[in-house]
Amino acid sequence: MEQNKIPQATAKRLPLYYRFLNNLHHQGKLRVSSKELSEAVKVDSATIRRDFSYFGALGKKGYGYNVEYLLGFFRKTLDQDELTEVALIGTGNLGTAFLHYNFMKNNNTKIMMAFDANPDKVGKDIGGVPIYHIDDLEKKINGVQVAILTVPAAAADGITNRLVDVGISGILNFTPARITVPDSVRVHHIDLAVELQSLVYFLKHYPLDTEE
Amino acid sequence: MEQNKIPQATAKRLPLYYRFLNNLHHQGKLRVSSKELSEAVKVDSATIRRDFSYFGALGKKGYGYNVEYLLGFFRKTLDQDELTEVALIGTGNLGTAFLHYNFMKNNNTKIMMAFDANPDKVGKDIGGVPIYHIDDLEKKINGVQVAILTVPAAAADGITNRLVDVGISGILNFTPARITVPDSVRVHHIDLAVELQSLVYFLKHYPLDTEE
Numbered sequence: 370m371e372q373n374k375i376p377q378a379t380a381k382r383l384p385l386y387y388r389f390l391n392n393l394h395h396q397g398k399l400r401v402s403s404k405e406l407s408e409a410v411k412v413d414s415a416t417i418r419r420d421f422s423y424f425g426a427l428g429k430k431g432y433g434y435n436v437e438y439l440l441g442f443f444r445k446t447l448d449q450d451e452l453t454e455v456a457l458i459g460t461g462n463l464g465t466a467f468l469h470y471n472f473m474k475n476n477n478t479k480i481m482m483a484f485d486a487n488p489d490k491v492g493k494d495i496g497g498v499p500i501y502h503i504d505d506l507e508k509k510i511n512g513v514q515v516a517i518l519t520v521p522a523a524a525a526d527g528i529t530n531r532l533v534d535v536g537i538s539g540i541l542n543f544t545p546a547r548i549t550v551p552d553s554v555r556v557h558h559i560d561l562a563v564e565l566q567s568l569v570y571f572l573k574h575y576p577l578d579t580e581e
Numbered sequence: 582m583e584q585n586k587i588p589q590a591t592a593k594r595l596p597l598y599y600r601f602l603n604n605l606h607h608q609g610k611l612r613v614s615s616k617e618l619s620e621a622v623k624v625d626s627a628t629i630r631r632d633f634s635y636f637g638a639l640g641k642k643g644y645g646y647n648v649e650y651l652l653g654f655f656r657k658t659l660d661q662d663e664l665t666e667v668a669l670i671g672t673g674n675l676g677t678a679f680l681h682y683n684f685m686k687n688n689n690t691k692i693m694m695a696f697d698a699n700p701d702k703v704g705k706d707i708g709g710v711p712i713y714h715i716d717d718l719e720k721k722i723n724g725v726q727v728a729i730l731t732v733p734a735a736a737a738d739g740i741t742n743r744l745v746d747v748g749i750s751g752i753l754n755f756t757p758a759r760i761t762v763p764d765s766v767r768v769h770h771i772d773l774a775v776e777l778q779s780l781v782y783f784l785k786h787y788p789l790d791t792e793e
Contacts, residue, residue, distance in 0.1 A: 377783075384778035389759075411759055411770070453781045462681065466674035470773055478777050515781060539784045541777055547601075547623055557780045558623070559771060561682055565690050565753055566596035568769045569665045569727060571589075572751045 375423040382420060385410050387443040393436050402433035456513045457483040458528055459520035460490055460500055463543055467517055468495040480517070482509060486524075503528070507535055514538045522546040587635040594632060597622050599655040605648050614645035668725045669695040670740055671732035672702055672712055675755055679729055680708040692729070694721060698736075715740070719747055726750045734758040 389409050393401055403421075407414035421434070457464055460483050468483060484503045485491060491502045501509045506528075516532050518525060518540055525546035532540060533550055542548055542558045550556055601621050605613055615633075619626035633646070669676055672695050680695060696715045697703060703714045713721045718740075728749050732740055737758035744752060751767045754760055762768055 380782060381779050383782060384775045385772075387778075388757075388775070408761075409759060411768075447778065447782055455777065462674045462678035466678060467773060469674060478774075478781055515777075515784070517777070539780050541780050545600075547621060549620075555780065555784055556623070557776065557783075559776060560597075561679060562690075563596045563600070564769065564771060565667065565727075565729070566599075566659065567593050568751050568753050568767065569690055570592060570595060570659055571769075572727070572767055 379420045379423055382412060383447055387447055390436055390440045394440050398436055400433045401436055452477045452479055453515055454479060454481045454513045455515045455517060456510055457517045460485040460495060461519060464519035465495055468498050481513060506531055510535050517541045519543045591632045591635055594624060595655060595659055599659055602648055602652045606652050610648055612645045613648055664689045664691055665727055666691060666693045666725045667727045667729060668722055669729045672697040672707060673731060676731035677707055680710050693725060718743055722747050729753045731755045
């Protein structure tokens with residue numbers, strides 16, 4: 370795509386915008402104001418207008434944004450038309466939650482396969498996704514570019530090395546472990562304990578009337 | 582606490598720093614360089630030095646940071662000594678993953694109770710946490726300030742209103758729903774689908790050699 374680089378903070382909000390606009394579209398709405406958008410996605414409307422400005426134009430005073438146009442624009446931007454295949458490693462509770470989650474609803478990422486070390490799980494499927502033995506990772510993964518890591522922390526490093534060796538591009542790391550990868554691999558890390566602790570920290574130190 | 586306000590981005594990294602330093606301390610290490618810290622927590626060392634500067638001083642050229650001092654400082658900052666009680670709403674796969682997660686390991690947040698609508702689960706416990714019926718929320722929650730929301734999206738709004746009514750201060754929302762709360766309640770939202778889509782978007786549009 371030839372669009373200019375946009376700030377990472379803006380990029381992170383794109384899937385949110387996309388999802389909400391998609392819902393509006395399904396409801397038959399033709400236009401939306403930045404105020405409505407703001408209330409729905411919980412981002413202040415000045416930020417929304419600035420975000421949208423990075424894509425050039427869009428939005429008219431007293432009219433708002435054209436839903437279909439925006440949606441087409443975001444769809445192209447988010448490469449909604451191109452399916453990204455995902456593998457999930459570790460089908461414990463967290464992995465199972467992911468497999469039950471309907472990722473296909475509003476976007477084109479799809480978990481194609483899952484891996485686990487537990488022989489009782491291998492050969493079955495969860496939410497329609499087949500579970501293979503972790504020993505077969507190299508044999509089965511077959512060009513999948515993105516992996517969701519939901520293994521126990523102690524297994525994270527070993528699995529990561531194997532994912533890197535088979536050429537994975539991105540890892541969504543849900544383990545508490547900080548994993549080490551070459552510069553060419555992108556890792557997004559979501560640590561449940563850190564998320565909880567951050568919320569508590571913000572509660573104690575950032576009174577809400579002064580922000581957001 | 583009387584410390585100056587620090588940027589939110591810095592605040593978000595504190596629990597990470599704390600966890601790593603705690604590990605170092607358990608290993609008997611007395612000091613750590615910003616480079617070592619950087620490699621461990623995957624934050625560049627310039628950012629680490631800037632983050633630490635917000636707390637005033639710390640760190641000496643050629644020596645690094647004193648682990649014990651830093652740890653004491655962070656512990657106080659993160660209020661590690663003060664237990665924050667948490668209630669978890671919804672004991673499906675994601676909720677169960679949370680209950681099995683050992684939050685007490687490095688910090689003082691503790692899930693005291695869980696709620697579910699499924700009578701088969703009520704009266705049991707997961708990971709030592711008792712499960713009450715969701716109808717008893719108001720009766721049982723008893724001053725708990727923080728809630729983790731892991732209910733189905735369709736139930737999110739109703740439960741949120743009840744949590745607000747019993748005086749909850751913060752909600753960690755893991756449902757795909759964007760919930761509406763008064764200004765006095767802080768919500769952190771983690772949407773699994775959005776996290777996955779963000780990673781995919783970054784992979785496609787932000788080649789890794791130019792950043793991080």
